[in-house]
Amino acid sequence: MSTKQIVEELKKSIKQFEKTVEVEEIGTVIEVGDGIARINGLTKCQAQEMLEFTGGIFGVALNLEEETVGAVILGEYQKIKEGDTVKRTGRVLSVPVGQELVGRVVNALGQPVDGKGDLKTKEFYPMEKIAPGVMTREPVHEPVQTGIKAIDAMIPIGRGQRELIIGDRQTGKTAVAIDTIINQKGQNMKCVYVAVGQKESKVARIVAKLEETGAMEYTTVVVAGASDPASMSYLAPYAGVAMAEYFADQGEDVLIVYDDLTKQAWAYREVSLLLRRPPGREAYPGDVFYLHSRLLERACKLNKDNGGGSITALPIIETQASDVTAYIPTNVISITDGQIFLETDLFYRGIRPALNTGISVSRVGGSAQLKSMKKVAGKLKLAMAQFRELEAFAQFGSDLDPETKKQIDLGQRMTELFKQTQYSPMPIAEQIASIYAVSNGYFNDVEVAKVGETEKKLLEFMNRSKKKLLDILTKGDWDDKIETELKSACEEFVKQ
Amino acid sequence: MAKKMSNRQYAQALYEVTTGLSGADLKDIIAVFVKIIVRDHKLKQAENICEEFIRYAKKQAGEVAIKVTSARELDKSTLEKIKKIFGNKVESVRNVDESLLGGVTVKLEDRILDASLKTQLNKLKLSLNS
Numbered sequence: 001m002s003t004k005q006i007v008e009e010l011k012k013s014i015k016q017f018e019k020t021v022e023v024e025e026i027g028t029v030i031e032v033g034d035g036i037a038r039i040n041g042l043t044k045c046q047a048q049e050m051l052e053f054t055g056g057i058f059g060v061a062l063n064l065e066e067e068t069v070g071a072v073i074l075g076e077y078q079k080i081k082e083g084d085t086v087k088r089t090g091r092v093l094s095v096p097v098g099q100e101l102v103g104r105v106v107n108a109l110g111q112p113v114d115g116k117g118d119l120k121t122k123e124f125y126p127m128e129k130i131a132p133g134v135m136t137r138e139p140v141h142e143p144v145q146t147g148i149k150a151i152d153a154m155i156p157i158g159r160g161q162r163e164l165i166i167g168d169r170q171t172g173k174t175a176v177a178i179d180t181i182i183n184q185k186g187q188n189m190k191c192v193y194v195a196v197g198q199k200e201s202k203v204a205r206i207v208a209k210l211e212e213t214g215a216m217e218y219t220t221v222v223v224a225g226a227s228d229p230a231s232m233s234y235l236a237p238y239a240g241v242a243m244a245e246y247f248a249d250q251g252e253d254v255l256i257v258y259d260d261l262t263k264q265a266w267a268y269r270e271v272s273l274l275l276r277r278p279p280g281r282e283a284y285p286g287d288v289f290y291l292h293s294r295l296l297e298r299a300c301k302l303n304k305d306n307g308g309g310s311i312t313a314l315p316i317i318e319t320q321a322s323d324v325t326a327y328i329p330t331n332v333i334s335i336t337d338g339q340i341f342l343e344t345d346l347f348y349r350g351i352r353p354a355l356n357t358g359i360s361v362s363r364v365g366g367s368a369q370l371k372s373m374k375k376v377a378g379k380l381k382l383a384m385a386q387f388r389e390l391e392a393f394a395q396f397g398s399d400l401d402p403e404t405k406k407q408i409d410l411g412q413r414m415t416e417l418f419k420q421t422q423y424s425p426m427p428i429a430e431q432i433a434s435i436y437a438v439s440n441g442y443f444n445d446v447e448v449a450k451v452g453e454t455e456k457k458l459l460e461f462m463n464r465s466k467k468k469l470l471d472i473l474t475k476g477d478w479d480d481k482i483e484t485e486l487k488s489a490c491e492e493f494v495k496q
Numbered sequence: 497m498a499k500k501m502s503n504r505q506y507a508q509a510l511y512e513v514t515t516g517l518s519g520a521d522l523k524d525i526i527a528v529f530v531k532i533i534v535r536d537h538k539l540k541q542a543e544n545i546c547e548e549f550i551r552y553a554k555k556q557a558g559e560v561a562i563k564v565t566s567a568r569e570l571d572k573s574t575l576e577k578i579k580k581i582f583g584n585k586v587e588s589v590r591n592v593d594e595s596l597l598g599g600v601t602v603k604l605e606d607r608i609l610d611a612s613l614k615t616q617l618n619k620l621k622l623s624l625n626s
Contacts, residue, residue, distance in 0.1 A: 010620070022610035022619075026603075041606035067502055 025088045027069065029053070032080050035229045036274045039069045039086050048128055050089045053080050058109075060093050060231070063275050070275045072231035074109060093128065095239045096121035097246035102190065105207055105221040108236040110243070113223060114207075125246055127238040131297035138303040143368045144255060144312050147183030147425020148176060150355045150418040153377035153435055154384070155340055158368025159253050160301025160310040164332055166317045166324065167342030171354050173316045175422045176340065177257040178206060180314065182213045183425035184255060190247045191219040192256040194240035197233045197263030200225045209423065224267075233267035241298045241311070248302065248309035256299070260316035261292060265328045282327045289331050296335050338362035351419060357384045370428060370476030375483075376436045380414070383439075387411025413438050416451035429473035430459050433486065442490045461493050503541055506533070507548035511556065558585055563603040565591040567613070570600070578602065 027041030037059060042051070051059040051071055057080065063070030073080065095110035098121040105114035112119055140158030157163045165173045181191045193210075195203045203223050210216045220243055224236035237258050244254040258264070265288055272285035280286050292315075299313035317332050322343065324333065333339055338361045347354035366374075386407055393400060394408050417438050420426070434455045437443060446454045462470055466489050472482060510529055514522060533539055554561065560582050564575065569592055579586040582604065598613035 022608075022615055024608040024610055026606055026608055043606055067504070 027086045029080060029082055029084045029086060030068065032073075032077060032082065034270075034274050035073050035077050035231055036271065037071050037073055037077070037080060037086075039071060040067065042069045042086065042088060045069050045088055046092065048092045050091050050093055052087045052089055054084045054086075055079055058089075059086070060235075062271070063277070072234075072271055072275075073229070074231055074235075075229075077229070092126050093235070094124040094126045095242050097123050097125045097243050101220045101243055102218060103216045103220070105223060106239075107228070108222065108224045108232040108239045110239060123246065125242040127235060127242050128294075129242065129245065129298065131294065132300045132302060132306070136302055136306045137300055140301050140310075140364055140368045142253075142310075143365075143370055143373075144180070144189070145183055145187060145428050146176070146180040147427070148179055148353055149420055149426060149431050149435065150353060150357065151176070151340060152373065152428065152431055153418075154357055154381045155338065155355075155360050155362040156365035156369035156373070157312065157314075157362060158301075158365045159312050160299065161338070161362070161364055161368070162296050162299045162313040162315065162336040163362060163365070164315050164317060164336040164339040165342070166319060166329060166333070166339050167354070168319055168322055168344050171342035171344055171347050172352060172422070173318070173342055174202075174206070174259055176342070176353055177259060177314050177316060178209065179423065179425050181210065181219060181255065181257065182215045182423060184218065185214060188253060189218065190244070190252055190254045191215070192222065192240045192244045192254060193219060194222045194224075194237050194256065194258050196224050196236050196258065196260060197226050197267065198223075198259065200227070213423065230267040230270040233264055234271055237261070237264055237295050241295060241313075244311050245298065248300070248311050249307060251307040251309045253310045253312070255312045255314065258295075258313065258315040260318050261295075261332060262316075262318045262328055265291065284327060288328070289335075292328075292332055293335050296332075337364045351415060352422075353418075353420060355418070357381065358388055370432075372432050372473050372476050372478040372482070373428065375478045376432050376439070380435070380439065383407065383410060384414060387414070409444065410439065410441075412448045413443050413446075413451050416448055417443075417455060419452060427470075427474065428476075429470040430462070432473045433462050433470065433489075434458060436486055437490045437493075440487075440490070442494050445494075458490075458493055461496070462489065501536070503538075503544045503548045504552070506538065506541075506545045507552050510545075510549055511552050515556075554587075558583065559587060560585065560604065561587045561589075563589045563591060564600055565593050565596065565603070565612075566600045567594055567596040567598050568592065 025042060025044060027039040029037050030040050031038035039051070042061070045061050045064060047061065047064060049061045051061055053059060053073070057073060057075040059071040059073045061069050061071045096119055100119050100121050104112055104116065104119065107113050110119070140160040142159045144157045144159055146152055146157060151157070165176055167173050181193060184191055193206070195206070203221070203225065207216070207221055210219055222236050222240040222243070224232040240256055240258070244256045247254045265284065268288060268291055269284050273279060273283065277285045296313055296315060299311045301310040302308055315332060315336065317329050319326065319329055324330070341356040341360045342354045343356045344354070346356065387410070390404055390408050391411065393404065417434060437458055438451070443451055443454060469485055469489060513525055517525060533542065538545070562582055564570065564578055570590065575588065575590065578600065579588055596612040596614050597617070599611045601612050602609045
């Protein structure tokens with residue numbers, strides 16, 4: 001702005017000075033405690049409205065009662081005293097959105113916390129928004145490639161799907177999510193990673209990893225750390241999805257990870273109890289189901305008329321001692337379109353990702369799977385289920401009929417093949433090639449323990465001399481010609 | 497048990513039954529009211545109920561209480577002018593706050609009419625920043 005403009009503005013403002021009178025509606029704080037405040041007055045306050053306390057601290061009105069308003073304080077509540085005045089802002093809780101957020105780390109209010117300067121966003125989206133309706137949606141039909149063999153083959157995820165990642169602590173839930181984000185490079189996908197109640201050190205490590213792998217170029221991280229007030233943890237997922245909605249409205253595909261919703265439910269329980277809402281099962285308030293359902297409903301695949309964008313949600317839930325029948329896990333399982341189960345047992349047996357293929361499902365992802373992958377891995381889930389049934393017999397070794405033995409053999413090799421180290425997502429074509437090779441018996445002469453090694457050799461061979469075939473497989477087409485080509489490639493490899 | 501009543505509701509009830517009464521009747525009513533308060537264990541709140549009563553009675557009588565804050569001491573005629581805007585029966589409290597720089601703010605129940613220089617300058621700052 002030039003000096004002249006400033007002078008003009010000043011003149012204009014001074015001229016209008018007597019005309020403008022600000023009308024502010026105020027209330028007084030009558031009670032403060034543990035991140036909440038009870039406020040008298042504020043007669044026309046809206047639900048979810050931002051309130052401004054003295055000293056520029058903001059709050060959100062959650063309980064509107066006859067005489068008082070119950071609000072959560074976003075920020076340092078130690079500075080707020082009884083008798084302080086509280087102003088209405090007239091705005092419902094909203095966060096900045098825009099392309100500027102990509103590559104940034106922000107808090108639950110959208111303020112940057114990565115020290116890379118201010119955000120120059122122009123738009124704000126409300127945190128709470130009713131999810132897109134039936135007429136604006138369409139079924140999922142494009143895949144999300146997680147880069148994890150076991151998931152892409154047996155539990156395919158589609159763009160716009162909500163797939164729960166569930167398991168005990170230390171089973172690699174975050175690893176699955178982070179690998180998926182890393183694998184979105186060049187897949188035309190924006191990512192939002194929402195860390196709720198996580199240790200700051202863990203978040204720092206994840207951000208460093210994402211930067212190292214170049215994933216921050218398309219990722220936004222929303223952090224509500226363990227030391228932030230509960231209100232921040234409660235709001236962070238909504239802030240994340242609001243940012244994701246902006247991208248989806250531009251017709252882009254977005255992947256959002258909520259890590260994790262158990263902690264959000266805890267935070268919401270804390271806030272609710274402090275606001276004296278009646279507790280229900282496990283002391284959660286009555287609307288804890290709605291807390292998660294309204295969040296996850298905002299994941300969607302929009303149809304062409306509405307821009308064709310999508311939000312794929314990967315919520316994470318932590319169970320206690322593999323108890324999936326606890327309140328929050330059952331709620332979220334029933335809301336999502338499938339779940340990926342991770343088990344401690346498998347993890348310590350060295351099967352990583354510790355995926356339990358028996359109870360992991362994807363209810364809608366099948367129609368989004370690439371045709372080639374579908375053909376190759378179609379019967380895999382059933383074969384693995386049968387293998388698990390027969391696994392107990394494996395120790396009898398020679399006393400088995402050849403058919404059973406064959407199944408056990410294949411199962412063992414498949415299990416070995418699905419082992420994958422962290423931060424090493426695999427391109428879809430390579431996945432197809434190796435799964436095809438193993439399931440069609442080309443690895444039968446390989447020792448089970450050496451499957452991984454042989455797979456590496458196979459992929460080296462394919463990348464070296466069959467680059468064209470891999471390119472075709474990436475496109476997802478499948479016909480007899482491609483199959484014969486793949487077959488001959490495998491045979492060529494075995495001969496070596 | 498009946499629904500919990502707030503101080504304001506007690507005060508309103510008292511006001512409604514006592515309007516237009518005087519002498520012995522008024523005494524009786526007040527005696528009954530005190531008994532009700534004792535029954536409801538609200539004796540501790542008696543002072544607050546009184547305050548609410550006064551506030552409510554004033555409101556019913558069309559009286560308005562305002563609090564005028566200005567940067568400098570206001571002279572009488574200006575104050576009278578301000579009072580007139582809000583009606584005939586206006587009770588005002590004057591207050592001086594130099595941080596306003598200039599102009600006045602008027603507090604009216606739970607609203608503030610802000611015509612201070614400080615707010616105007618803040619607004620100007622915001623418009624220049626964006």
